[in-house]
Amino acid sequence: MATSIKSSSFDEFGYVHGPLKWAIAFTASLGAILEVIDTSIVNVALTDIQATLGATVSEVGWVVSGYAIANVVLIPLSAWLGDYFGRKTYFIFSLIGFTISSVLCGLSFNLPMLIVARILQGLCGGGLLAKAQAILFETFPPAEQGLAQAVFGVGVIAGPAIGPTLGGFLVDGLGWRWIFFVNIPFGIIAVAMSLAFLPKNKDRKEAQNQAVDWWGIGFLIVAVGSLQTVLEEGEQDDWFSSSFIVTLAIVGIIGLGLFIWRELKTDHPAVDLRVLRHRSLAAGSVLSAVVGMGLYGALFAVPIFAQSVLQFTATQTGLLLAPGALASAIVMVLLGKLSSIVDARFLIAMGAVGSSGVMFQLATITPQSGTDDLFWPLVWRGAFTVLMFLPLSLAVLGPLPKKDVSAGSGFYNLTRQLGGSIGIALLTTLLDQRQAFHRAILLTQLSPYDPETNQRLDLLNGALQSQGMDAATAQQQALALLSQTVDIQAAVLSYADCFRVVGVGFLCSLPLLLFLGKGGAGAKAPIGH
Structure with a gap:
């Protein structure tokens, strides 16, 4: 019965009509939300994990780093894996793997077990984010992409803020293991919905008959894994004064060169870099990295400021971020309709300028700043970020031929994730350097x-x-x-410097808009196969 309903719901272009398309949208988005929330939910629990498992600060950091490294390795491979195993099969496998690895994380009795489980969780989660967005672009016709991507974007934008909020309540109320156990019911629901609603796999004979690009996969793991590790661990190891970081950087650069050479040479690459021939994807991916730096970098700085300077608890910090997440969700829904009639470049420009203004406003913080002083800047930050995220997705992926959407989505999401890692690494380094600088000035x-x-x-x-x-x-x-007192004042001044840098970064990204299309406003005809 379900199969016949699904078959009758497809039009001549392969898009889905009727209630089924919204069931598919919520199914795909739920998987993406689980992945995004778990990127940040662990941050508020690291102190408790460290105390329970008897780990050092550097050791417990691998609970976050292991997940991030595994995540970025899998994202660009998601298109090939979906083609080889089938989009539905691969998505369900990723959900099941993510749920099982969440159980293993919660049951971990020592740090090595937790790190291995987090790596498995990151590998499975990497297949959810990019695949979910590709599913939506392949399910909805261009005229409805705005609303579809709004449903997806609510989780991706609000997730980094929901994570610490939810994590704070769980850690303070039930213990750190529940930040993983909470995934179990939602994972089961997502699997059941995927089995019921996702269209059956297309014919995979062509993909399965092609030789697997093992060299490309190997070079990708070496390149992205090494470079992500440099970003995750560089600050802690004092960057290039560490032989470990220097070695990883060299290996990563060589691996990246070999990966690009291999993928452009082979007829059936694991990651199709030829999709970068589309100008919107090439320019949009660079802008996506900037958005990732601002989104994750700024969101990383605010909780640390609240807990280290304002002495907020994990729960208080989560509540501080919650209104901004709510604002993102509201604006995302409203923008879903508006994005189909307004030029995406105009909306992105508004978002960049507005976000920059918010960063400059946050730069006026003082040691006496409290929840009231941060409330509206964080609400506006949530709203303006959406103006960049949703129209950018439509402007970058909307113009792509349908056959290139999956590969393009993987690359686009990879750049945002890497941008977030770069942003956090740069801001962490800047914080330390500027704090030492301001302390020296104040002491004089x-x-x-x-x-x-x-x-x-x-x-x-x-x-x-x-x-x-x-x-x-x-x-x-x-x-x-x-x-x-001097230390606190130096810390406040260093955070202000970081917020200014993020604000300037948003403004400097504006020229890239010249290379983008109109996005949803220009998508009137079905995307060709």
Whole structure:
């Protein structure tokens, strides 16, 4: 019965009509949401994981790095894997693997087991994000792509903010293992929906009869895995002063060169780089990397600022980010209709300029800033980010022939993920460098000959002695408190510098809009096969 319903729902161009298309949209989007949320949900639990499993800070960092590395390796291979095994089969396999690996993560009794389970989770999750977007482009006709991508985009944009919010509640209320166990019911639901609603696999004889590009796959794993590891671990290992990072960088660059050479030479590549002949995809992928840097980089900085400077708990930090995630979801739905009639380049420009303005506003933060001061900037950040994300997806992938959508989606999503990793790596380094710089500047203003410094020390000393502390101890504590004040002020100034850099980055990306098409506003005819 289900098969006949699905068959009658296809039109002459292969697009789906009727209620089935929305069932497919929610099914694909649920898989993508699970993957995106798990990218950030672990961040608020690292301290608890470290304490439970007896790990060092550098060791527990691999819980995040292992997932990210595995994720970016699989994303560009998702198109070939979908063609070889069948789109429906591969998507369901990824969902089942993601759910099982989530169980293994929650049951982990030591750190190596958790890291291996997270790598498996990242490998399975890498097939969900790009494949979900490709499924939507292949299911909906061009005129309805705006609404379809809005459904998908709600999860991708709101996910990085939902993750810490949900993670904070789970860690504080139930323990860190539940940030993985929570995936189980949703994974089961997603598998059931995929079995029921996704169209059956197309004929795969042509793909299966082709020789597997093992060399291309091997070079890709070496190149992307090495470069992602450099981004994940570079700051902690002091970048190129570490022989480990230098070696990985060299291996990654050589592997990347060999990968590009191999994929352009072979007739049946594992990753079809020839899709970059489409100008919209080439330029849009660069812009996607910039959006990823701003989206994930800024979202990475805000929770750390809230917890390290404002002393927020994990739950409070999650609640701080929640209104921005809600704003993203609301604007995404509203934009779904608007994007089909308004030039995508105009919307992206509005988003870039607006996001830049928000970053400059966040740069005015002080040690006294609280939830009220951050509320509206974070709400506007959520809204303006959508103006870049949804129209950019339509402008980049909308003009592609239907046969190139899957490969194009994989490459497009890869650049956003890599952009996020680059953004986080750059901002982490910038934070450390600027904090050391500002601390040095502030210390030059503190002198035993400075009346204001002596007055502040006398006040602190008197307050501490009034609480029963002896003179010598009070003097030491007063100096410690003054040093702590300097550290906090230096941290605030360094975060302000980071927000300014992100704002400038958004503005510098505007010339790339000249290479994009109109997106949804220009998509009036069905995409050819």
